[in-house]
Amino acid sequence: MEREKTTPKKEVNRTVILLIATLATFLTPFMGTSLIVALPTIAGDLAVNAILLSWISTGYFLASAMFAVPLGKIADIYGMKKIFIYGMIILTIASFLAALSPSAEFLIVTRIMQGVASAMIFVTALAIISSVFPPQERGKAIGINITAGYVGLVMGPVLGGFLTQYLGWRSIFYLIVPLGLLVLALVMWKMQDEWAGCVGEKLDYWGSLIYIVMLALILVGFSTITGALGIVLLVMGLIGLVGFVIWELRVDNPVLDMSLFFKNRRFAFSNLAALISYIGLSTVSFLLSLYLQYIKGLDPNITGLILVVQTVFMVLISPFSGRLSDRFDPGKLASLGMGLITLGLLIFAFLNDQTSLYVIMVGLAILGIGVGIFSAPNMNNIMGSVERKYYGVASATVSTMRLLGQTFGMGLILIVFAVYIGAVQFTPQNYPELLTSIQVTYIIAVIMSVVAIFASLARK
Numbered sequence: 001m002e003r004e005k006t007t008p009k010k011e012v013n014r015t016v017i018l019l020i021a022t023l024a025t026f027l028t029p030f031m032g033t034s035l036i037v038a039l040p041t042i043a044g045d046l047a048v049n050a051i052l053l054s055w056i057s058t059g060y061f062l063a064s065a066m067f068a069v070p071l072g073k074i075a076d077i078y079g080m081k082k083i084f085i086y087g088m089i090i091l092t093i094a095s096f097l098a099a100l101s102p103s104a105e106f107l108i109v110t111r112i113m114q115g116v117a118s119a120m121i122f123v124t125a126l127a128i129i130s131s132v133f134p135p136q137e138r139g140k141a142i143g144i145n146i147t148a149g150y151v152g153l154v155m156g157p158v159l160g161g162f163l164t165q166y167l168g169w170r171s172i173f174y175l176i177v178p179l180g181l182l183v184l185a186l187v188m189w190k191m192q193d194e195w196a197g198c199v200g201e202k203l204d205y206w207g208s209l210i211y212i213v214m215l216a217l218i219l220v221g222f223s224t225i226t227g228a229l230g231i232v233l234l235v236m237g238l239i240g241l242v243g244f245v246i247w248e249l250r251v252d253n254p255v256l257d258m259s260l261f262f263k264n265r266r267f268a269f270s271n272l273a274a275l276i277s278y279i280g281l282s283t284v285s286f287l288l289s290l291y292l293q294y295i296k297g298l299d300p301n302i303t304g305l306i307l308v309v310q311t312v313f314m315v316l317i318s319p320f321s322g323r324l325s326d327r328f329d330p331g332k333l334a335s336l337g338m339g340l341i342t343l344g345l346l347i348f349a350f351l352n353d354q355t356s357l358y359v360i361m362v363g364l365a366i367l368g369i370g371v372g373i374f375s376a377p378n379m380n381n382i383m384g385s386v387e388r389k390y391y392g393v394a395s396a397t398v399s400t401m402r403l404l405g406q407t408f409g410m411g412l413i414l415i416v417f418a419v420y421i422g423a424v425q426f427t428p429q430n431y432p433e434l435l436t437s438i439q440v441t442y443i444i445a446v447i448m449s450v451v452a453i454f455a456s457l458a459r460k
Contacts, residue, residue: 016190021125026152028118033156036289037300038169048104058410059108063115065403070208072123073255080124087120092180099173127395143322143376161304204255214240222411226418266385276452278405280445309361310368317372330377335456337374342449349442
């Protein structure tokens with residue numbers, strides 16, 4: 001069996017590789033959040049109720065989470081560049097089809113396609129960076145890459161709001177097409193090398209299938225837990241989770257090496273902290289978008305500009321914290337960031353119809369600083385805790401924590417909406433119920449973030 005087939009034909013241009021990975025890393029979260037500000041417009045255009053509207057975002061995150069780990073292992077075996085290219089092609093095609101959506105159901109299907117493509121891109125981009133840059137420079141590179149990801153995550157609502165107001169929500173998808181083609185052109189022109197840490201290994205097909213089905217059952221069950229079917233699906237998914245762990249511990253070439261969690265405390269707790277942080281963060285843009293447009297009566301463009309406050313601070317802090325994590329304990333830096341994230345979420349837990357926009361912007365600023373301090377050190381901590389041959393799987397695990405967090409965050413919103421609002425369109429008559437739903441969701445997010453602080457502090 002051949003391993004570590006990473007020798008390039010010539011000297012790797014790290015700057016170009018980082019540029020390509022950073023552009024792609026921007027696109028994937030941008031595609032996940034760009035529709036958030038446009039959702040009220042889509043609801044009116046396609047006659048979508050509150051629950052189905054949430055699935056336009058949930059379907060994207062669900063598909064990404066389901067396929068991230070299997071695709072990470074496939075990239076380790078067959079080559080990260082190859083999977084990266086396929087992901088960009090699918091993302092570009094799916095975006096074009098989404099722009100032509102005649103119904104909410106068709107839009108959800110294209111969003112699922114985008115989710116699979118994003119998983120292919122995200123897991124390989126981080127793994128390629130970790131393969132190209134030496135340990136003493138990895139934190140800085142990851143910090144830049146993480147900055148691009150969070151810029152995409154929060155700039156999505158900003159650009160999405162501008163495009164929705166002036167060009168219509170379909171223009172968001174049309175924008176992705178030329179950007180995707182640009183990345184593909186750069187890859188074909190400048191990325192000549194291939195990276196594959198487990199060449200010759202057999203793919204764990206059964207483990208991959210169990211993982212995908214198990215995760216789908218858990219996430220769909222969680223998002224529909226208010227009904228009997230949701231409970232049944234969740235229980236089946238949890239049984240599948242136990243079966244997956246047992247299978248992975250016994251198989252020779254597991255799709256996800258569970259020993260990384262059981263024997264590597266640093267890896268396990270860093271991933272747990274990431275998972276919980278993303279659950280809380282995924283609720284912010286979605287709920288604030290609804291709050292600012294429905295309750296405050298702002299237009300999509302102004303809503304996006306307010307949400308950009310978080311982006312500004314993340315952009316300023318993330319590269320700096322990435323460099324610091326090369327010199328100081330990344331675990332302690334990440335714990336500090338998690339504490340600030342909790343404080344920011346706590347401010348939003350007290351939102352009401354009289355809350356000043358300045359208070360909201362202060363909360364977003366604190367949240368942005370916290371995310372900036374937390375993300376790159378936590379990512380550096382995870383990638384630095386595993387051997388080189390596990391970079392693909394570790395990268396996939398990190399992205400899975402993000403995607404699971406975002407999906408569970410949307411699932412949490414779905415549950416709260418189902419309890420307080422129901423499957424109806426938003427109208428002024430149910431705005432009080434919407435405000436209550438927002439407050440309850442943020443309170444739960446704060447409690448979970450406190451747990452994440454302790455998880456972050458627990459690692460060694």
